Amino acid sequence: MCRGERGEPAFHSQYSNPQPLWINGESPPVSLIINPSRTQHFTKDSLSLSCEDQSNSTGWTVRRYTHSERVLDCSHWGSVTGSTCNISFLSTSYTGVYWCESESGENSNPVNITVHDGDVILESPVHPVTEGHPLTLRCLYHNPNPSNLRADFYKDGSVLQTQTTGEMIIQTVSKSDEGFYHCKHPERGESPKSWISVRCKKSFKY
Structure with a gap:
């Protein structure tokens, strides 16, 4: 994240929203x-x-x-x-x-x-998903659950899927699936956005 500065004495802007930064390399211990x-x-x-x-x-x-x-x-x-x-x-x-x-x-x-502090959140993986693996996203609700679980799932602001179960599955993830995801229920509202990171599959040379 960052913030601006100007003038003397210095006046500072508010901090920007945090953005994820993933650096590929050896896994930490x-x-x-x-x-x-x-x-x-x-x-x-x-x-x-x-x-x-x-x-x-x-x-x-x-x-x-x-x-x-x-x-x-x-x-x-x-x-x-x-x-x-x-x-x-x-x-x-x-x-x-x-x-x-x-x-x-x-x-x-x-x-x-x-x-x-709203009624809807997105259940998504904590750590990066490996290429070729499945990705499951769910809309979760503050009690009680709605009788109608239908939800729209968004990627980078555009509707990706509409599911009556409140669950979206991408069977085989690729690097192009990386992005910001959120879900929206017609009555309960929408979740915050979460960044989904896709990790390259390890390749071995013999």
Whole structure:
């Protein structure tokens, strides 16, 4: 994200909306595991974030960046148990970028989490989807669920599919499926947008 500056003394604009940046390369030694496993959540819900270590590194901490607080670790906004951070009561102020960081300075891939105070959210994968794999998106509703589950699914602002089940599946994902997705219910409204990233399939040479 960025912000503008002008004048003397300096006057600053508000920060821009965050945009995802994925850099391909070696996978980091730790992954941020989110439960429930989705990037959008309702206010007042609970949330658990854990650092799943694949190396011998120790002392992983969950950290986040938000507009209001900048960078803070879990001890300032959640309850810490080992490498797990628990949030018992979400509010929109928890919207931000989350990641794991070790004592030695290693980082996991970041995850954008959105906390929504409306009636509809989009259930989408937390981590990038690998080319050739299926992608499932669902419209989720604040209780109670509507009797009519029909929903429109959008990619980059244009309707992609309309599904009576409230669930959309792309059987074989390709790089062209990467983009911003959201869903809309005719009575309950629409979800925020989430970025879906597609990771290239690994190729091996013999």
